[in-house]
Amino acid sequence: MTTAKRDTYTPETLLSVAVRVFNERGYDGTSMEHLSKAAGISKSSIYHHVSGKEELLRRAVSRALDGLFAILEEEHACAGRSVDRLEHVVRRMVEVLIAELPHVTLLLRVRGNTETERWALERRRDFDHRVAELLKAAAADGDVRGDVEVRLATRLVFGMINSIVEWYRPEARGASDREVADAVVRLVFSGLRQG
Amino acid sequence: MTTAKRDTYTPETLLSVAVRVFNERGYDGTSMEHLSKAAGISKSSIYHHVSGKEELLRRAVSRALDGLFAILEEEHACAGRSVDRLEHVVRRMVEVLIAELPHVTLLLRVRGNTETERWALERRRDFDHRVAELLKAAAADGDVRGDVEVRLATRLVFGMINSIVEWYRPEARGASDREVADAVVRLVFSGLRQG
Structure with a gap:
């Protein structure tokens, strides 16, 4: 055996x-x-x-990063008004996070002690920056509120999305990936308050 | 010396x-x-x-927990429409998190390996539950959207707020506690989309 x-x-x-x-x-x-x-x-x-554990780390976080960067190449992330592109990206980030849960969890815990970790942090920053640029463009179009600074808004939205790794368990009978993505998109774009 | x-x-x-x-x-x-x-x-x-490191842990997380629970006793958390009470609690959570940053950071990292850690997790759950009840009451009043399940919404809002410990540094020339609290309240209650 x-x-x-x-x-x-x-x-x-x-x-x-x-x-x-x-x-x-x-x-x-x-x-x-x-x-x-x-x-x-x-x-x-x-x-x-x-070659060693660092190669395993690199392969694992690459899978998460490749999944995230691929979102930015999708049709709905590239065409249309910036606010709609941003909404597509936010929805897909949740879906990729759940589809690649262990890999994204690992990516989010990377500290920067090795070259591979620093490279992963650098690519995460690139991704965050690309999303922040979309938010900035949406603000310039007048489609998103102007009273929350772009960098702060990006951090808070990423904070909400990334926190999903702390509690989402695919085996539990909880919300599906679709339900979580819908909830995030609704909260981020329209907020809790009714009417 | x-x-x-x-x-x-x-x-x-x-x-x-x-x-x-x-x-x-x-x-x-x-x-x-x-x-x-x-x-x-x-x-x-x-x-x-x-008596040892566990007593230090207990004192430290108590300070964070006492700060959070005290919010629920504040006038604006106790009187008025549930949605407004909830908004007050969300704003104050951000302020307490920033005022007690190291203590709240420690509280959020508690794993549950010792009795003190399990007690802290239990009190965190109590607090989350109290906030979820407020959200439920606001939904019953028709003041918050009904298409995001209460437990999921609570988790996502806590996720956004708690993520602040990952990047907020009081010594950096970034947003003030007031600006961060305003941003969180705006995003959580009204969302990014304009109009």
């Missing part, structure tokens, strides 16, 4: 184990020993697949 | 050092040794003030 398990290991399954362990112990607190135990394969078998 | 420093140590200054170290290293990752080094006093001097 152990041999069979070892044989069926792929870079993809190893990555999903690594992401789980990184999220549980923190990236800094995870050793190759922890990964080897969690995966049930030897350290040398892991090194057969990847 | 060492003696002078030791003499001027009070439970209050020791608490602020402990809160800083807990936030930097995580509560689990902090030993009495770390606290002793950071405070520049011996472990036995610390034990002269408190």
Whole structure:
């Protein structure tokens, strides 16, 4: 059985184990020993697949970042009024966050102690900046309120979206990804108050 | 000088050092040794003030929790339409979070590994529940939108507010506590979209 398990290991399954362990112990607190135990394969078998834990981190956060950046290339993010493009991006951010929950969770916890972490933080900042630019354009069009500073609004909206990783559990019988995305779009664009 | 420093140590200054170290290293990752080094006093001097690190944690998160619960006793949180009471509570939550930034940061990072942490989580849940009840009452009055489920809306609004601990730095020349509170109230109650 152990041999069979070892044989069926792929870079993809190893990555999903690594992401789980990184999220549980923190990236800094995870050793190759922890990964080897969690995966049930030897350290040398892991090194057969990847150069080390930093490569696993890079692959994991790349998946989250690629998912987020791909949103900006979608048709509804590129054409139309800025406020509608922004709404599309906000909705899709929630959907990507839920679809890639463990990878986005890891991305949001990156601290900046290694080169890969600093690169991930840099790409996150790029993404935030692109969304802030959309918000600025929507404000220039007069489609979003002018009394909340763009950078502050961006931070608060990202704060609301990113907080989903703290409580959303796909296995729980709670809101679906669609319901959460609808709720975020309604709150962010129209607020709670009726009428 | 060492003696002078030791003499001027009070439970209050020791608490602020402990809160800083807990936030930097995580509560689990902090030993009495770390606290002793950071405070520049011996472990036995610390034990002269408190029974151990769990008492320091309890004092620190109590300060955050007491600040939050006190909001619910304020006049504007108790009288008037539920939606206005809710708006007052949201505004004051932001102000208390900023006024007690290190204590609230620590409270939000509590994991539940010790009795004190479980007690803090329980009190946080109580507070969340009280705010959710206000939102429910405002929805029953027809003052807040009915198409976002109360529990989900509460989580998202708390997510936005709590995310402030991730970026707000009192020493930076950024938004004041008043500006952040205004921004949160505007976004949460009226949303971004103009008109």
